[in-house]
Amino acid sequence: MLEKLMSIxxxxxFILVAIAVIIPTLLNVRFPITVSQPTRSVYDFIDELPPDSTILMAFDYGPSSLAELEPMAAAVLRHCFSKNVRVIGMTLLNVGARLGDRVMSQTSAEMGAVDGEDYVFLGFRPGGISVILGMGTAIDSVFSADYRGKPLSEIPMMQDVKNYDHIALVLDLASSGTPSTWIAYINTKYKQQVAAGVTGVMVSELYPFIQSGQLVGLMPGLLGAAEYETLIDTPEKATAGMSVQSFVHLLIFVLVVVGNVAFFIQRRRAQ
Amino acid sequence: MGTLTDLITLLVDFVTSHAQILGIWVAAFFTLCIYSFLYRDNPFYRFAEHLFVGLSVGFGIVISIHQGLIPFAWDPFWEAVTKREFMGLLKLIPIAIGLLFFARLIPKYSWLIRYPIAILIGIGAGRAIPNVMDAFIFRQVHGTLTPFGKIHAGELGFFAIFGAILMLVGVICTLTYFFFSIEHRGVVGRISKVGIIFLMVGFGSAFGNTVMGRVSLLIQRVDFLLSDWLRLI
Incomplete structure (x- = not known):
């Protein structure tokens, strides 16, 4: 029995994990979500902004991280549009351009936000750090036109937004090391407030930046998205996903405990 | 010939009118292809993997050309030529330096690649050193020690004080573990062992978050298969 368990x-x-995901998904199980302080800090910062403030959202993720970061992006955009906070979207990753455009278009259509007045999507520019630093001098020196080719000089909301001086917050939704780059180059150099929403894989390495005040807040993966949906009282895909996630975590917890117990029993018997 | 054209038109019309459904079926097919690897390696998985890599690279190149090369290199150059603004031709200098990257493809001139690399490293290091030192070392040290000033001013509660002390102990012990100029014996050895515990806690946290991230991806795909494809939800 023990040998069978150890060589399962x-x-x-995989089948057990699949069952733990499929059944709760079909049954549409929902658990309450408790909001953590780092996510609440992002929400509070945006919530306290006066109307017509501007934030910059960087969609620095690709399709492989869509599941965690797109619900987060949608939740933050809903919050911004409901508070009349204007949003500038852009990305440092070429694969993020289409994804950023998609989530901004869908959410703006749902919330009745107007392209060019309530939001603008600038798309992708290669260069990484050069793009970040260039926008500190003049946004139109890096992005002369938006994603659809409309010159920035013809976009109403960009008339009074020239550089980071006119942006209240930079929110980086990232699946790679870009939050550290934003922190190092614009929080340090321009004293720009920065927040991040990242995949679960990389959240641990960013917590020190909250303690030091270099990040306003931090949203961890699908959990962060679910927390933000709870805060804006609009439960969507992330909230449903986190409830399913609880079943899988429980299963993994049981498997880890059973595996360790079996291992120690087997080792004691061998001794 | 006419029949072939009609057939192609019919096919294009069909694809256009059923684009969403076709997209869902294609996505479902490739999702299942990728997950088939969990059983064992197979041609369906290989096909999906290669297609994904090819598409990603192709998409990346096209986006980079349209949002980088054309607006930053080609358009200014062509404008300078057509409008006879010869100052605009100065753009040719960075373009030429960038083109030196391709010297790697010609063995006889491959040494020319050293120039763009040297420029990139020089600019990168010059920009990075002051900012990175400030952001990742000075500000982090400041963030670790600031709570002790607040403790002195009586601004922190019991748990915040405990957290501040724990963090300082963690930083010192972990740094000691990575300090190899002294043999890890006696007091130093014991401190570095405490550092290992903090490292393990850190790795455990990272692993837990990684599991959460990977499960999130599975949940999203299952949700797609059950709702968009099979319409069971």
Whole structure:
């Protein structure tokens, strides 16, 4: 029995995980979400902004991180549009251009936000750090036109937004190391407030920046998205996803405990 | 010939009118292809993997050309030529330096690649050193020690004081573990062992968050398959 448990086919674990995801999804199970302080800090910062303030959202993620970061982007955009906070979208990753445009278009249509007045999507520019620093001098020196080719000089909301002096917050939604780059180059040099929403894989390495005050707040993966949906009282995909996630975590917890207990029993018997 | 054209038109019309449904079926097919790897390696998985890599690279190149090369290199150059603004031709200097990257493809002139690399490293290091030192070292040290000033001023509660002390102990012990100029014996050895505990806690946290991230991806795909494809939800 113990030997069988220790040499269990990994495909059985896969099937158990699949069952733990599929059944709660079909049953549409919902658990309450408790909001953590780092996510609440992002929400509070945006919530306290006066109308017609501007934030910059960087969609620095690709399709492989869509599941975690798109619900987060949608929740923040809903919040901004409901508070009349204007949003400038852009990305440092070429694969993020289409994704950023998609989530901004969908959310703006849902919330009745107007392109060019309530939001603008600038798209992608290669260069990384050069783009970040260039926008500190003049946004139109890096992005002369928006994603659809409309010159910035013809976009109403960009008439009074020239550089970081006119941007209240930079929110980086990232699946790679870009939040550290934003922190190092614009928080340090321009004293720009920065917040981040990142994939679960990289959230641990960014917590020190909250303690030091270099990040206003931090949204961790799908959990961060679910927390933000809770804060704006609009439960969507992330909230449903986190409820399903609880079942999988429980299963993994049980598997880890059973595996360790079996291992120690087997080792004691061998001794 | 006419029949072939009609057939192609019919096919294009069909694809256009059923684009969303076709997209969902294609996405579902490739999702299943990728997950088939969990059983074992197979041609369907290989096909999907290669297609994904090819598409990603192709898409990246096209976006980079349209949003980088054309507006920053080609348009200014062509404007300078057509409007006879010869100052605009100065753009040719960075373009030429950038083109030196391709010297790598010609063995005889491959040494020319050293110039753009040297420029990139020089600019990168010059920009990075002051900002990175400030952001990742000075500000982090400041963030670690600031709570002790607040403790002195009586601004922190019990748990915040405990957290500040724990963090300082963690930083010192972990740094000691990575300090190899002294042999890790005696007091130093014990401190570095405490550092290992903090490192393990850090790795555990990272692993837990990684599991959460990976499960999130699975949940999103299952949600797609059950709702968009099979319409069971």
């Amino acid at each position: 086919d990994r495909r059985i674990v």
